[in-house]
Amino acid sequence: MRAAAIQFVDSLNLRKNVPDFRTGDTVRVNWKVKEGEKERVQAFEGVVIRKTKGSVDATFTVRKMSFGVGVERIFPLHSPRYETIDVLTKGSVRRNRLFYLRSLRGKAARLDVQEEKDAPAAKA
Numbered sequence: 001m002r003a004a005a006i007q008f009v010d011s012l013n014l015r016k017n018v019p020d021f022r023t024g025d026t027v028r029v030n031w032k033v034k035e036g037e038k039e040r041v042q043a044f045e046g047v048v049i050r051k052t053k054g055s056v057d058a059t060f061t062v063r064k065m066s067f068g069v070g071v072e073r074i075f076p077l078h079s080p081r082y083e084t085i086d087v088l089t090k091g092s093v094r095r096n097r098l099f100y101l102r103s104l105r106g107k108a109a110r111l112d113v114q115e116e117k118d119a120p121a122a123k124a
Contacts, residue, residue, distance in 0.1 A: 010056045015078045021060075023051050023098060024091025024111055029062060029075055030083040041083055044073055047091065047111065049098040051077075063101060065109075070102060090114040 021027055028045040046064030049072070058077040063070060075082065092112040101109050 013056050013078060015080075018077060019085050019087055021048060021085065021087045022090075023048050023096055024093035026088040026091065027062060028086040028088060030086070031075070032081050032083060045088070046071075046073075047098070047101065049101055051096070 025048050026046065027048055028043050030041050030043050033040055033042045044062060044064070046062040048060055049063045050061040052059045056078050059074050060077055061072055061074050063072045065071070090113065092114040098111075
């Protein structure tokens, strides 16, 4: 009975419109920031370096470079605080956790971009 009640409460807090993205993708998270009485939307754009599983407590970590300093932020996946998660590019990676990007700088920190399957091939 207790586990069923926890599952019920968890199912009420799950977001329905979570986009499909993976580790290595470049995303833009539009996060709602409250400043005093006002609320505004602030974008955080970077590479997803980690995605944890779980129902309500699932999270993902986004890393970006800001003025030469690496900034990482952990977002709850089912939080009502973000407006949208926009997937900008799909990365082609073979790992689930991309912590090795922390030690890379400049062009070495770039990831391969996955080719779109929907685009028609150009005939020569």
